[in-house]
Amino acid sequence: MSSASNRHATVLNSGPSNTGSLPLKSSKHYAQAEDTTFTALSSSVDGDASKKKIASISGGLSETMDETPSVRTSSALRSTLPTASPTSSRYWDRDTSRSSLISSSASHADENKKTAVNDEETEGLCGLKNIGNTCFMNSVIQCLSHTNELTKFLRNYNATKSPTSKDQQILYEFSKLIKEMWTNNVHSVTPMELKRSFSAKHRMYSDYNQQDAQEFLRFFLDSLHCALNTGVKGEALKIDDNLSDNKKAELTWEWYSRLENSLIRDLFVGQLKSTLRCTTCGNTSVTFDPFWDLSVPLPSSSRCKLEACLDLFIREEVLDGDEMPTCSKCQTRRKCTKSFTIQRFPKYLVIHLKRFSETRWSKLSNIVEFPTGERELNMGPYGANANSNMYFSLYAISNHMGSTAGGHYVAICKHPVSKKWHEFNDNLVSESLSEHHLVSSSAYILFYERA
Ligand SMILES: [Zn+2]
DSSP states (O other): OOHHHHHHHHHSOOOTTOTTSOSOOSHHHHOOOTTOTTTTGGGOEETTGGGSOGGGTTHHHHHTTSSOHHHIIIIISOOOSOOOOTTGGGBOOHHHHHHHHHHTOSSHHHHHHHHHHHHHHHTTOOEEOOSSSOHHHHHHHHHHHTOHHHHHHHHTOOOOSSOSSHHHHHHHHHHHHHHHHTSTTOOEEOOHHHHHHHHHHOGGGSSOOOOOHHHHHHHHHHHHHHHHOOOOOOOOOOOOTTSOHHHHHHHHHHHHHHHSOSHHHHHHOEEEEEEEEETTTOOEEEEEEEESOEEEOOOSSSEEEHHHHHHHHHOOEEEOGGGOOEETTTTEEOOEEEEEEEEEOOSEEEEEEOOBOTTSSOBOOOEEEOOOSTTOEEOGGGBSSSSOOOEEEEEEEEEEEEOSSSEEEEEEEEOTTTOOEEEEETTEEBOOBOGGGTOOTTEEEEEEEEO
16 A cells, blocks of 8 residues: 555554555556556545445456456346437438538538538537447547547647557557547547557457446546656655645645646546544544545435435445544544545546446446536535535536346537537437436436536
8 A cells, every 4th residue: 555545544543454544545556567457446436435345446346356257247247239229219310411501501601611610510429330349438438539628639649650558559549539530521430449459458358248337437547647647656655744634635636646647637637535533532634545536326215416426425434343443542443434525626527326236236227317507516515625616517428228237338428519419329429419318317427527
């Protein structure tokens, strides 16, 4: 464990079970070892994580380290034929619709202007062919493709002709794909080369089994980050315990940023504050850890608001019995409370709705009502510093339809220019959807942009 995440262990030693410390390890995350598919593990935050041992971070991922990956991939998650989309009747043939729009223009000047506007509004409306259960990948790529700053960067990225690492190969293929997807009149591309380069690094993806979209997203972002990382390994983090929480947070972030320095970190990584409080003497200790997404639990009600999930994520938990940490003031193991708040919000906030059980044998189909409009999600109440608003706008959703036994992924994304929503079902792109179609029991990963 690195010093950053180990600070709870030193301040409030949690004993052999180590449940008192945040299960977010920094050490492994920084490793750029090839062929390890687990580098992204440590960078996620799991709402229920404190209930588990460190080894079981983030449900789905830890399973891949078990002896049972074949069970999981071969039967539990195998995709059947793509299920019919609820909006399938809305798909259109883009080849025919474009020409009619342009031919109706009155003058040449008008025509050119209209074409330019029309071009900008249709760029990126590009499907991705399914090359064998790859809808999980297609869905995530569409969400990333609609992440403005990332796509802007990739469209201008001059990749080296001969990438030196597997991660750089992935970045190279991804930027190539994004350039194609954002070329006018390209309506569908085949992400074969990207799949191949990704599988070369992450071998569990080398077959054609259905995979989990969120897990893929973490590995994928981790690869992009590693390919772009200019960070340097420095000394261990040492922070004076007498500093204010905000100062500690700032120094921890600076330290982390020196180590992990890439556009991907700039865009997607936030900072989580966890607070342990001794119920006997009131002594508190805080730790600050980076997060790449928030994995939020679902309440038992069949319908709830996203805020209810976020409340569950940050709610105070009691660590008692075997889980009791050692209080540094009391010098003995004490019942403690533990809670999370968000110290630093990322530019792009990824919220993962934990629909799948730890074992992946069951899936929750609750409807979570999430804010869909501009500046409609206020994350302020979850921030470490009270009384501030922090507005986010939804721009993409990765939907999982079906059960654990057979399912299908699609993406619903907001076009950056037209601001219209479209569904991307592998190679099919729907015509624009109304905002009422966005909330459904299929919503699995939500992508928000800070307003
Ligand atoms: Zn105490």
